[in-house]
Amino acid sequence: MATMLKKRLIAVLILANNYVVQSIKFKHTNVIHYDPVHAIDCFNKWAVDEIIILNVSRTQDTRESFLNTVSRISQQCFVPLSVGGWVTDIDYAQALLKNGADKIVVNTIIHSQPSLVIRLSEKFGKQCIVASIDVKKNESGLKEVIVDRGRHSTGADVVSWAQRAETLGVGEILLNSVDHDGARKGYDLETLDKVCCTVSLPVIAFGGVFTWEHLAEGLVTGADAVAAANIFHYTEFSTKRAKKFLFDANFPVRGGF
């Protein structure tokens, strides 16, 4: 039997002030877990392939406490761990890696400090850098890339932004949509399709999953990995069930569910 690279199922933890929160259109009200390590315990046992932790706190004074959370989580996490939020210098990226992260997620600096993205890629390797790209519909109905936790419109279209990220040396793209986040209607498949056709990098679909079919839609559209946040916290054995669903639908996924 030939070997085959698997499609990945990724659990995302959205952390605001170090609590795991529910995210709806980038607004965070409900706290799901006061201690993120509890959430990791479950995912470890539930056949998840990768974990992403994002510090979406509105202010950067949370950087140090987030570092501490990453350290605690990494002691329990035996799958790849990607972390991001307020990565604005090399030293902080290095500190995140030292505390157990495997990959660094960057978003706003693609806009504000593109040369830093290049330096991060050169220093740690492109496999270590994930570009998080958030898309939002503007008043005229056009989708544009938005940065700074959904607060700052760039006016750029997602295709040119993804190309830009690839040129800067990132190794992967995490694609999210403010309009789909927490909206329970599945991924923004139109944007996902555009990005998958544009870059030669693995693309992670994120934002909007409410049923396991939504995960399948992401994979069919071309994503190499499918991610979700809220849904995994509210269903027991959630990631196992999701895996089983994808396996039964003949997607190449890792076993252990």
Next chain:
Amino acid sequence: MTISVGILDYGMGNLKSVANAIKYVGGSPHIVSDPSHLCQYDKIIVPGVGAHPQAIRNLRVSNSDTYLKEAYLHGIPILGICLGMQLFCLSSEEGGFHEGLGWINARVVPFPSSSGLKVPHIGWDNVIIDFHHPLVQGIRNNTDFYFVHSFYVDCFNQENVLLSAEYGVTYCAMFVHDNIAGVQFHPEKSQESGLLLLENFLKWQPC
């Protein structure tokens, strides 16, 4: 008695994940920055993330190559992970041609661009078990492990290949020779299967 594991720190990252996993499977991990202490541990792990030229330079500058050789000759089991595995080979073509430690009759070469597959090879991929060995005890054929690499190990002696994988080419995912073993994937990031392999390494007593 707890098995002590020296994890060599030669400036090429990813030590904490390996230490966390060793601790989880019951070993006692020690990050070793002074390579002259290597011989005092029951087992040694050479991790590594980054580029081969820099890694081999760091090993030589810190004299780690000499002390690792000494540990090897003393019969201490040594496990190379990812880049660590590649360092044990004769040579690597990453960033030009570089000599390795030369412990395994193998070379490190890039994936062929003709295959059209994405490089680096990142993600969960299954491996084929080539023969029975205590290091892969309890691991089933076609088990998935987590890989991140752009170069692969091409073994000249097929009898060293314990696990093989395929990505455009068939290559060596794990080799074993004397008291030396190397894995291309990251057992510390491969959940139960990876932890089991590390547990096997703790128990491994090469003859």
